[in-house]
Amino acid sequence: MKYITGFASGFMNLFQTGGKTFITWMSTIIPVVLLLLVLMNTIISFLGEERMEKLAKASSRNPITRYMILPFLAAFMLGNPMSFSLGRFMPEFYKPSYYAALAQFNHTSNGVFPHINPGELFIWLGIAQGVQKLGLNTMDLAVRYLLVGLVMNFIGGWVTDFTTAYVCKTSGVILSKEVKLSVKEQGETDAA
Amino acid sequence: MAWKSIKITKGSGGYGGPLIITPTEQKHQFIYVTGGERPSIVDRIEKLTGMKAVDAFKTSIPDEETALAIIDCGGTLRCGIYPKKGILTVNVLPTGKSGPLQKFIHPEIYVSAVTDKQVALVDDSTETIATTAVTAPISETEETTAPKYDSSKKLTEQLHHTSFIAKIGTGAGKVVATFNQAAKESVQTVINTIIPFMAFVALLIGIIQGSGIGKIFAKLMSPLAGNVVGLCVIGFVCSLPFLSPLLGPGAVIGQVIGTLIGLEIGKGTIPPQYALPALFAINTQNGCDFIPVGLGLEEADSKTVEVGVPSVLYSRFINGVPRVLVAWVASFGLYAK
Numbered sequence: 353m354k355y356i357t358g359f360a361s362g363f364m365n366l367f368q369t370g371g372k373t374f375i376t377w378m379s380t381i382i383p384v385v386l387l388l389l390v391l392m393n394t395i396i397s398f399l400g401e402e403r404m405e406k407l408a409k410a411s412s413r414n415p416i417t418r419y420m421i422l423p424f425l426a427a428f429m430l431g432n433p434m435s436f437s438l439g440r441f442m443p444e445f446y447k448p449s450y451y452a453a454l455a456q457f458n459h460t461s462n463g464v465f466p467h468i469n470p471g472e473l474f475i476w477l478g479i480a481q482g483v484q485k486l487g488l489n490t491m492d493l494a495v496r497y498l499l500v501g502l503v504m505n506f507i508g509g510w511v512t513d514f515t516t517a518y519v520c521k522t523s524g525v526i527l528s529k530e531v532k533l534s535v536k537e538q539g540e541t542d543a544a
Numbered sequence: 545m546a547w548k549s550i551k552i553t554k555g556s557g558g559y560g561g562p563l564i565i566t567p568t569e570q571k572h573q574f575i576y577v578t579g580g581e582r583p584s585i586v587d588r589i590e591k592l593t594g595m596k597a598v599d600a601f602k603t604s605i606p607d608e609e610t611a612l613a614i615i616d617c618g619g620t621l622r623c624g625i626y627p628k629k630g631i632l633t634v635n636v637l638p639t640g641k642s643g644p645l646q647k648f649i650h651p652e653i654y655v656s657a658v659t660d661k662q663v664a665l666v667d668d669s670t671e672t673i674a675t676t677a678v679t680a681p682i683s684e685t686e687e688t689t690a691p692k693y694d695s696s697k698k699l700t701e702q703l704h705h706t707s708f709i710a711k712i713g714t715g716a717g718k719v720v721a722t723f724n725q726a727a728k729e730s731v732q733t734v735i736n737t738i739i740p741f742m743a744f745v746a747l748l749i750g751i752i753q754g755s756g757i758g759k760i761f762a763k764l765m766s767p768l769a770g771n772v773v774g775l776c777v778i779g780f781v782c783s784l785p786f787l788s789p790l791l792g793p794g795a796v797i798g799q800v801i802g803t804l805i806g807l808e809i810g811k812g813t814i815p816p817q818y819a820l821p822a823l824f825a826i827n828t829q830n831g832c833d834f835i836p837v838g839l840g841l842e843e844a845d846s847k848t849v850e851v852g853v854p855s856v857l858y859s860r861f862i863n864g865v866p867r868v869l870v871a872w873v874a875s876f877g878l879y880a881k
Contacts, residue, residue: 368750368754369754371750374742386731390723391726393557393727393730397726398556400555402556433834433838433841437843439839447839447844448848448855451842454838455838470738471737473741474742474799474800474802475802478801479805479809482807482808486809486810497823500874504824507866512856512859515856515859518855527848527851
């Protein structure tokens, strides 16, 4: 009998420990993230997607705007996964590189702006909650995460240009580096 | 006269759609139920389709003759009442599924945040055949409605001038509705994605800490995550091109490993400044499972996808360990006492 009660209380202890953790998160993390989400979603719906599309068209020309400024803003404005759709304004050759840079911006900015990728928040939060437990300010970590990301994600996108060139060479595929002049992109030449 | 079909898509921050409106012999009128002011899309739809607009506050037409309802509802009743009746509904405000009748609001019948830009012609003029037979009812409706609702600009401009209070009202309404809609979406996101994952991770933490697996894990993890070489090893393994697509889905593995490292940081076995390189180490496989879908969202050619998948996998591999090292260098001075 002793063993059974011992086992049962040990078993329930697992859930009590988990429950305590859960309710701490619910009362500390959820309110902040929720209110931030509300404000960001409002700002984004006021600014609109059209403006982002214009920016995307203008950004395809050089690596800095293509792999640093545009993906950062796209992640901020449209989040994961809609920010990928702005890649359609890139020439075919640069699309994989834009993908590589943007996918990482969807995480590295997530510490400061959790509205970007709430579904995968725990990449950030899992580690940050440990830091929080020590009574340290997680914003220090979040800002460095964002800044290192800004540099390294750019490099990541840029390096992908070379790996794409390499794969093209080995497989004999040629991808256009020019913006296609289809009906959709017609507006771009007008704008430019 | 010839009727033309139009396509209405959702605007910025909107919900639902796209709707295709095809005027027919029976349905060649549409109503607008907007407080005081005539929205400009009413004129645009009239111009494009050739249908007649009716102000439902002043005149009513039978539901079965209503091709479309234009509303400016912030989310209480109107946004649900027309979908409930089976009438295609266009909301000029960015309201989604909300209000007591929200179960009737779905993308096939409802579209919101619509402005002039979202209304476009569909190049399909099959409906013109039916026109001759119905000239009589049209002229009839024209007689009753034309004097009141002339679509010439002067009249609408006049309307705008006289109802500037209404304009302020709708402006404020739009701001409030946008905030309200953003709040609803945010609550949905929290309920649908964040809280479920929290519950899962909290259970995992409970099991690990309560059962003693945590101690075994701490012994295993702290030499790996507590120094830069170990973190590089984690980053290296996660970025291996044959492994990274398997580690990606939903970032679940990264999130769980992150939580475990977080636990050790919280207990003090791993110094907090290693949090920064750890964030990069656990995520060197970032997005590797999602490449074809992501490139699909970028509307890439099939050839680009063919090249892009190995290309991104290679670049992740090349970048993986350097990212961890740079983050490690950047962590100097973080949380230093």
